[in-house]
Amino acid sequence: MAKRTRDEAKEYVLKTAKEHDVKFIRLWFTDILGFLKSFAITVEELEGALSEGMGFDGSSIEGFCRIDESDMMALPDPETFQLLPWRPKEHNAVARMFCDVVNPDGTPFSGDPRYVLKRNLQRAAERGYTFYVGPELEYFYFKDKYGTEFLDEGGYFDMTPLDVASDLRRETVLTLESMGIGVEYSHHEVAPSQHEIDMRYTDALTMADNVMTYRLVVKEIALEHGVHATFMPKPVFGINGSGMHVHQSLFKDGHNMFFDPKGLYSLSSLAMSYIGGILKYAPEFTAVTNQWINSYKRLVPGYEAPVYLSWARRNRADLIRVPGYKPGKEVATRIEFRSPDPACNPYLAFSVMLAAGLEGIDTKCPCPDPVEENVYEMSPDERKRRGIDTLPASLYEAILLAEKSDLVRKALGEHVFDAFIKNKKAEWDEYRTQVTEFEIKRYLPII
16 A cells, blocks of 8 residues: 555545544654653644644753754644544544654754654665564553552452453553554553553554553543553562563565574574674663663562563563564564663664664674573673673663763764753752662661
8 A cells, every 4th residue: 555645644634634623733742851742733723734834942842952042843744643532522622643843944853852763764764674663561550649559469450449450451452542553462560550551563653653642541541540650660669660672673675574484583694683783782772761760770680670681582581582483473573672661762762772773784793692591590700701791770870871872872863862961961960969768767767
């Protein structure tokens, strides 16, 4: 099926808006930290917005621009037009479109995370590749946003009310599907009150938009039911945190370039080089895939969160897992990168993963042997002997590695790279001077 032109997509949007009595259209875009930003226009402005974009002040958006260069334009992508199911449907309906942020002269704005991903996808396209991803976002439901009181204990919803979490998940899945987002699985996760909904894999740009939509839908549905959903990586001490395992593969001319029936685990030499690139550069880009202070409370041994730079097929302790190959399902051959968390900026996270993988392919990066043994149980000497390093243990360590990384700088572009590093350093400085409850409890009585 031929992809429709922008003019055809615009006509579709105008026609659909009229048919559904849409009154307001929310224009969505993200800042460098991955927070969804939005402003609304009326349907009367829709045609002009699709043609020329809508102006806004970029100086108040994190990582965008200084006050003296604040004029920005949000240019809607008509392919992302969707009605918002939680708003009125019969009269004065509300729709949304994701936007590309552009300069007043119409050129792409280098601080726009969506543009960052488009640039990296173009690098892959120049080699003939399409980058497909399927992220698995975990999250928690709590009674409210002021604490971490669970809705259930374990996987059977045995606290009151009995079925609240399964109802929330079901309604969330139905809402996502009504917005054109395919869902494969939804289930309770390991920790109490922890859940996961897996979206069907698609191209990385569509998926980054879908991740932004997913996070909002999960929160909106929870809010409607009087509870709080959070994608905070590690909200509760002593139990598993929330991850965003990212399944990924490269296709060319409709063929999965990761598949080779004669390769180890049915992986091609290209896939092996891709894995080698991810393993080599993961420490440098972890500040992007795990961008918060709290992210590193999850990345500790013992809670199914991978911290060691290793890969395997069956071992879920490794940084990269290769799901088993099923005959006749060559298109499903993929790798699963397990360290990212669901609070990242998906546009930037997919960008750095792809950049590392492509660098691995371009340089024919050697892939270490798979490690099927439990890496956690190895002694430090054994891990050292086998060359198994670790991810950075704190945001500060991650910042220092990212700051020196040519790969991360190139993947993000100078504007986003500089703004991101500056923001993360400020976050670390604010954090390291805090006096925590842990310190008060431990030291106040004895010192």
